[in-house]
Amino acid sequence: MFELVFKALGEPTRLKIIKLLAHRELCVCDLEEILQMSQPRISQHLKVLKHAGLVNDWKEGQRTICSLNQISLNNTINEFLQYIAKPIESIAEMAEEVARIPAVTGETCLKRSCKETI
Amino acid sequence: MFELVFKALGEPTRLKIIKLLAHRELCVCDLEEILQMSQPRISQHLKVLKHAGLVNDWKEGQRTICSLNQISLNNTINEFLQYIAKPIESIAEMAEEVARIPAVTGETCLKRSCKETI
DNA sequence: TAGACACATAATAAAATACTTATATAATTA
DNA sequence: TAATTATATAAGTATTTTATTATGTGTCTA
Numbered sequence: 001m002f003e004l005v006f007k008a009l010g011e012p013t014r015l016k017i018i019k020l021l022a023h024r025e026l027c028v029c030d031l032e033e034i035l036q037m038s039q040p041r042i043s044q045h046l047k048v049l050k051h052a053g054l055v056n057d058w059k060e061g062q063r064t065i066c067s068l069n070q071i072s073l074n075n076t077i078n079e080f081l082q083y084i085a086k087p088i089e090s091i092a093e094m095a096e097e098v099a100r101i102p103a104v105t106g107e108t109c110l111k112r113s114c115k116e117t118i
Numbered sequence: 119m120f121e122l123v124f125k126a127l128g129e130p131t132r133l134k135i136i137k138l139l140a141h142r143e144l145c146v147c148d149l150e151e152i153l154q155m156s157q158p159r160i161s162q163h164l165k166v167l168k169h170a171g172l173v174n175d176w177k178e179g180q181r182t183i184c185s186l187n188q189i190s191l192n193n194t195i196n197e198f199l200q201y202i203a204k205p206i207e208s209i210a211e212m213a214e215e216v217a218r219i220p221a222v223t224g225e226t227c228l229k230r231s232c233k234e235t236i
Numbered sequence: 237t238a239g240a241c242a243c244a245t246a247a248t249a250a251a252a253t254a255c256t257t258a259t260a261t262a263a264t265t266a
Numbered sequence: 267t268a269a270t271t272a273t274a275t276a277a278g279t280a281t282t283t284t285a286t287t288a289t290g291t292g293t294c295t296a
Contacts, residue, residue, distance in 0.1 A: 003130055010125035011284085016215065023206040025223050028243060033226040034218045041285060043244060062242045062293045063224050073202070077195055084191070088141040097134065100152045105143050106181050108151040109272070129254085146273060159255060161274060166253095180263045180272045227242070 002083070005076045008052035013037070014045050021055060021068035028064050120201070123194045126170035131155070132163050139173060139186035146182050 008014055016035060020026060026034070031042045046066060049055040053072045057064050083091075088098055102108050126132055134153060138144060144152070149160045164184060167173040171190045175182050201209075206216055220226050 003128055003133060005128075006124045006133075007128035007283095010121055010123075010128045012121055013284090015121060015124075016212070019202065019206060019209070019212065020215065020219070022202045023219070026219075027224045027227065029241095030220055030223060030226045032242095033220070034215050036218075038286070039243070040245080040287085044284080047244085059243095059293095060224070063227060064243065065223060074199075077199065081192075081195065084137065084140045088137060091137070094134065094137065097138065097152050100154075101138070101141070101144075102148055102151070105148060105183060106145045106178070108148045109145065109181060112147075112271080131254090147271090150272095156256070157273070158257085158275080162254080165274090177263090177273095182273060 002076070002080050004052045005054065008048050008054055011045070011048075013041070014049055017042075017045060017049065018054065018068060018073075021066055022070070025065050025067045027060075028066065031066070120194070120198050122170045123172065123191075126166050126172055129163070129166075131159070132167055135160075135163060135167065136172065136186060136191075139184055140188070143183050143185045145178075146184065149184070 009018070013035065017031060020031065020034060028039065028042055028046065031037075031046075032039050035042065046055060046057070050057065053076070054069055055066050056069050057066045059065075088094060088101075091098075102111075127136070131153065135149060138149065138152060146157070146160055146164065149155075149164075150157050153160065164173060164175070168175065171194070172187055173184050174187050175184045177183075206212060206219075209216075
């Protein structure tokens with residue numbers, strides 16, 4: 001989930017689209033003209049942004065108008081900061097990794113040298 | 119700059135490393151053991167994280183201890199939110215794009231149809 | 237209703253990333 | 267001082283992303 005969003009934000013064209021949509025709603029055709037990029041290129045980047053929940057769009061006649069989902073962007077970032085801050089023991093998906101965290105930093109290396117538990 | 123950081127965060131292994139280092143300082147060898155991944159793999163991901171300014175490291179004997187640069191992470195995220203919020207006209211790198219923003223959404227399409235300025 | 241238009245998607249080519257295996261280096265220990 | 271250890275880096279391969287070209291679909295307009 002964070003991965004999808006960060007991956008979407010980690011690309012220069014998509015960052016520009018985000019910034020443009022933060023300024024104002026635009027149709028695909030506007031973005032094409034503003035960024036001087038091919039229509040499929042814009043279309044595909046928008047798809048990635050929509051998948052990440054960062055951009056909303058709707059039809060108006062034959063045009064597709066796009067807008068930035070500010071709320072989703074803010075929420076995701078807040079949730080990420082909370083994720084980083086909360087105790088690692090509370091993250092179910094990391095249970096296996098947590099079980100392998102050594103008691104002290106570097107203990108793993110010592111163990112290997114001794115070939116036994118400290 | 120945002121691109122580097124988001125690209126660094128947009129990968130599952132690196133996200134796990136970030137979360138582990140948020141919990142505690144760890145040496146490369148610890149990460150290798152905790153994540154059950156090869157040493158070069160860990161090393162290369164750490165390089166990306168260091169380049170993005172998200173991880174600090176120092177030598178202690180033959181070990182390399184890594185820590186999360188919380189401040190840098192928080193700063194980058196705050197700066198990103200400010201970047202999104204501030205007027206697009208104030209962003210020098212986007213001057214060319216800004217000059218091409220149409221007066222109203224969808225105007226670009228109309229222009230094309232008419233083959234002349236509105 | 238036949239174009240023209242805005243957009244999406246498929247297919248493909250090119251480029252960037254990620255992972256593995258192999259090797260190098262510096263610190264540590266026997 | 268010769269192994270061993272922790273880590274980095276290089277080289278090669280596999281995988282994923284990105285961009286282009288080509289084509290399809292629904293909407294509007296002449």
